[in-house]
Amino acid sequence: MYEILKREEIAENIILNEIKAADIAAKAKPGQFVLVKANEQGERIPLTISMSDKSKGTITIIYMVVGKSTKIFSSLDKGDFFEDVIGPLGMPTHIEKLDRVICVGGGTGIAVLYPIAKGFVEKGSNVDVILGARNKNLLILKDEMDNISKNLMICTDDGSDGRKGFVTDALKDELEKEKADLVVAIGPVMMMKAVSELTKKYNVKTLVSLNPIMIDGTGMCGCCRVSIGGKTKFACVDGPEFDGHEVDFNELQMRLRAYLDREKKSLEDYNCKISGNR
Amino acid sequence: MADKAKKIPRQKMPEQKPEIRRSNFKEVPFGFDKETALLEASRCLKCKKPSCVEGCPVSVPIPQFISLILEEKFDDAIAEIRKKNFLPAVCGRVCPQENQCEGSCILGKKGTPVAIGALERFAADLEINAGKKDVCLNVKKTGRKVAVVGSGPSGLTVAGDLALKGYDVTVFEAFHKAGGVLVYGIPEFRLPKTIVEYEIEKLKSCGVKFVLNYVIGKIKTINDLFEEGFDAVYIGVGAGLPSFLNIEGENFNGVFSANEYLTRANLMKAYDSDYDTPIAVGDNVVVVGAGNVAMDAARTALRLGGKNVSIVYRRSREEMPARAEELHHAEEEGIDFKLLTNPVKVLGDENGRIKGVECIKMELGEPDDSGRRRPVEIKGSEFVIDCDLMIIAVGSGANPVLTRSEKDLALTKRGYVEADSETGKTSVKGVWAGGDIVTGQATVIMAMGAGRKAATDIDRYLSEL
Ligand SMILES: Cc1cc2nc3c(=O)[nH]c(=O)nc-3n(C[C@H](O)[C@H](O)[C@H](O)COP(=O)(O)OP(=O)(O)OC[C@H]3O[C@@H](n4cnc5c(N)ncnc54)[C@H](O)[C@@H]3O)c2cc1C
Ligand code: SF4
Ligand code: FES
Numbered sequence: 001m002y003e004i005l006k007r008e009e010i011a012e013n014i015i016l017n018e019i020k021a022a023d024i025a026a027k028a029k030p031g032q033f034v035l036v037k038a039n040e041q042g043e044r045i046p047l048t049i050s051m052s053d054k055s056k057g058t059i060t061i062i063y064m065v066v067g068k069s070t071k072i073f074s075s076l077d078k079g080d081f082f083e084d085v086i087g088p089l090g091m092p093t094h095i096e097k098l099d100r101v102i103c104v105g106g107g108t109g110i111a112v113l114y115p116i117a118k119g120f121v122e123k124g125s126n127v128d129v130i131l132g133a134r135n136k137n138l139l140i141l142k143d144e145m146d147n148i149s150k151n152l153m154i155c156t157d158d159g160s161d162g163r164k165g166f167v168t169d170a171l172k173d174e175l176e177k178e179k180a181d182l183v184v185a186i187g188p189v190m191m192m193k194a195v196s197e198l199t200k201k202y203n204v205k206t207l208v209s210l211n212p213i214m215i216d217g218t219g220m221c222g223c224c225r226v227s228i229g230g231k232t233k234f235a236c237v238d239g240p241e242f243d244g245h246e247v248d249f250n251e252l253q254m255r256l257r258a259y260l261d262r263e264k265k266s267l268e269d270y271n272c273k274i275s276g277n278r
Numbered sequence: 279m280a281d282k283a284k285k286i287p288r289q290k291m292p293e294q295k296p297e298i299r300r301s302n303f304k305e306v307p308f309g310f311d312k313e314t315a316l317l318e319a320s321r322c323l324k325c326k327k328p329s330c331v332e333g334c335p336v337s338v339p340i341p342q343f344i345s346l347i348l349e350e351k352f353d354d355a356i357a358e359i360r361k362k363n364f365l366p367a368v369c370g371r372v373c374p375q376e377n378q379c380e381g382s383c384i385l386g387k388k389g390t391p392v393a394i395g396a397l398e399r400f401a402a403d404l405e406i407n408a409g410k411k412d413v414c415l416n417v418k419k420t421g422r423k424v425a426v427v428g429s430g431p432s433g434l435t436v437a438g439d440l441a442l443k444g445y446d447v448t449v450f451e452a453f454h455k456a457g458g459v460l461v462y463g464i465p466e467f468r469l470p471k472t473i474v475e476y477e478i479e480k481l482k483s484c485g486v487k488f489v490l491n492y493v494i495g496k497i498k499t500i501n502d503l504f505e506e507g508f509d510a511v512y513i514g515v516g517a518g519l520p521s522f523l524n525i526e527g528e529n530f531n532g533v534f535s536a537n538e539y540l541t542r543a544n545l546m547k548a549y550d551s552d553y554d555t556p557i558a559v560g561d562n563v564v565v566v567g568a569g570n571v572a573m574d575a576a577r578t579a580l581r582l583g584g585k586n587v588s589i590v591y592r593r594s595r596e597e598m599p600a601r602a603e604e605l606h607h608a609e610e611e612g613i614d615f616k617l618l619t620n621p622v623k624v625l626g627d628e629n630g631r632i633k634g635v636e637c638i639k640m641e642l643g644e645p646d647d648s649g650r651r652r653p654v655e656i657k658g659s660e661f662v663i664d665c666d667l668m669i670i671a672v673g674s675g676a677n678p679v680l681t682r683s684e685k686d687l688a689l690t691k692r693g694y695v696e697a698d699s700e701t702g703k704t705s706v707k708g709v710w711a712g713g714d715i716v717t718g719q720a721t722v723i724m725a726m727g728a729g730r731k732a733a734t735d736i737d738r739y740l741s742e743l
Binding site for chain 2: 037041043044069083085086089215216218219223225227232237251254257
């Protein structure tokens with residue numbers, strides 16, 4: 001059992017939980033994730049470790065409430081427990097000192113990006129950050145990112161914060177302005193795809209973090225398989241980070257839709273159940 | 279005696295009728311009642327040089343335990359089995375008896391062998407139903423600590439053997455439930471999970487600690503375990519890396535590894551609507567492979583609502599590696615066998631969902647390294663099987679999660695751990711290994727046997743420290 005020490009709605013429908021998990025916190029590195037299961041009947045859901053505190057023995061996860069499982073997670077309060085938290089899983093990000101890293105984050109991908117950006121800063125790299133969201137109410141970790149980055153640029157679809165437009169517009173300007181050694185792009189699949197296509201033109205190495213459906217998270221089922229440079233890889237053990245120029249994003253998007261119908265139904269059933277009108 | 283054996287036919291366990299069981303997950307055979315067990319036990323000739331025991335990978339004293347059943351000393355019978363076999367209720371159900379004890383039984387030469395597996399199951403089930411757990415009272419503690427990585431049959435055996443010798447044993451398991459393949463792979467209708475739970479509870483009552491959700495190599499390295507005060511480590515992490523066919527279209531939705539399909543169904547209980555994990559249900563299901571894993575996947579897909587479930591296998595019936603009973607049960611339940619057939623390409627629709635699989639017919643050529651005749655393609659014989667679900671069960675490899683983090687651990691070319699076949703000792707001092715992570719996917723009894731040998735050697739090592 002893993003106790004929830006903090007629950008906060010940090011943006012519309014986006015929840016942050018700080019969880020007591022000392023052994024995981026002691027080993028967690030940027031880029032790694034945990035699998036979380038709420039109760040006996042629950043699914044195992046992969047979530048990135050956004051922050052970890054060795055001395056407090058805690059890890060922090062951030063998720064958007066999208067389906068039944070995240071809805072159940074979000075119903076848990078401070079003092080409640082997750083039945084299972086497994087991790088740290090996946091390969092840590094290879095973090096080094098670079099002259100210029102541009103970190104591009106979209107949606108809840110920003111939660112995944114934050115520890116990586118912070119890691120690069122702590123190694124002495126210059127880090128510029130571009131964040132995107134549909135509107136300003138959906139933007140997370142803006143202050144945290146502001147604290148660590150050299151430049152922070154915000155893009156929203158409706159212009160409610162920062163520049164109106166996509167992260168790729170801002171990225172293009174930045175790449176025109178000055179050369180970058182690395183771009184780290186984490187967010188919706190189509191955002192990562194667009195960023196990778198852009199950086200390919202500028203010949204800038206690009207890391208993306210993939211979020212396929214997972215079960216075990218230890219390489220035992222192959223459900224998380226992705227195509228990288230034409231080869232099948234298991235995102236949970238070989239990734240979740242890969243070279244953005246090699247990823248088959250269309251296939252990933254397609255595989256993410258595997259249970260869409262079933263998920264919709266299971267959320268509807270759950271909503272009916274909790275509101276009591278079946 | 280010999281006359282008597284001839285007169286009494288081999289007794290069969292009663293079982294659920296195929297048309298009923300094909301839509302439920304309850305166990306198929308019900309087991310012997312006392313009368314039938316006694317009748318079957320009376321068939322045994324109690325051979326002086328029992329060939330059945332030679333056929334058993336762990337040398338269970340078969341005629342002895344059968345005699346004890348006949349004398350109705352059931353507690354003694356199970357104690358006799360347990361001397362050699364740590365998980366009798368499991369092995370009675372899943373061992374390939376026809377290649378082991380029963381395959382070597384003298385009665386099989388002219389007629390039918392003694393139903394050794396069913397008798398083993400009978401004795402073990404009596405013990406479980408009585409709920410006895412007090413097997414390790416008054417064990418003197420050695421004060422030494424042993425870590426077991428992986429809670430499959432080999433890890434459980436090491437834990438049990440060493441707990442009985444007074445060691446302080448902790449089992450670390452990656453999943454949220456202990457039992458290895460016994461809980462995530464082998465389905466409920468073949469091995470009820472309550473049996474595995476019983477064995478684990480029994481270990482707990484002997485003081486074995488289980489730490490779940492703990493992936494060694496990630497949350498702790500083996501070195502960390504030594505630093506935390508463990509004196510020896512046993513690696514029994516299994517061979518859970520699913521093989522795919524590496525053919526075009528394999529990543530379409532609706533194509534699963536058997537590991538994924540069975541894990542969803544068994545560990546995550548996707549067949550129970552109270553559980554949240556989704557699983558794909560197909561009308562037309564193709565399962566590739568013909569081992570136990572393939573049979574389990576096919577029969578699970580059938581029970582989840584599959585209308586036409588086919589096994590596609592590139593060799594012929596004789597080469598099928600599954601247990602005879604599983605093949606028989608699968609056929610009775612209406613699984614269709616498409617033999618000498620090999621998939622070459624998965625076909626998908628515009629939404630990325632599987633809609634069929636293109637196959638090619640095979641014929642048997644010259645024998646290959648394994649001594650089996652090599653299947654070769656018949657040119658121009660391609661045809662398409664329409665399907666909406668495909669499950670790949672063509673074997674598995676060594677999972678690298680643990681071994682990747684242990685640079686000093688010597689591995690074979692294929693990534694398995696190198697361990698001494700008699701002791702399980704690895705290249706690292708204080709570290710033993712056994713089961714599927716050493717041999718590649720084998721059997722429950724082989725994994726247990728390796729665990730037992732390693733436990734003996736760990737005990738020897740620690741008592742000399
Ligand atoms: C579907 C299926 C059906 C089968 N049917 C039969 C049958 O009928 N008869 C038969 O004899 N055999 C059968 N087998 C084979 C048999 O189950 C295996 O040979 C046996 O379970 C191997 O035991 P093991 O202890 O080596 O490993 P496993 O049972 O594989 O257990 C390994 C355990 O280690 C855990 N683990 C892995 N990595 C780590 C890590 N880094 N840290 C912590 N824990 C870890 C895993 O989660 C797992 O629980 C079947 C196998 C499958 C998959
Ligand atoms: S070989 Fe057959 S008849 Fe002889 S002891 Fe073994 S089980 Fe009994
Ligand atoms: S989640 Fe099962 S192999 Fe990656």
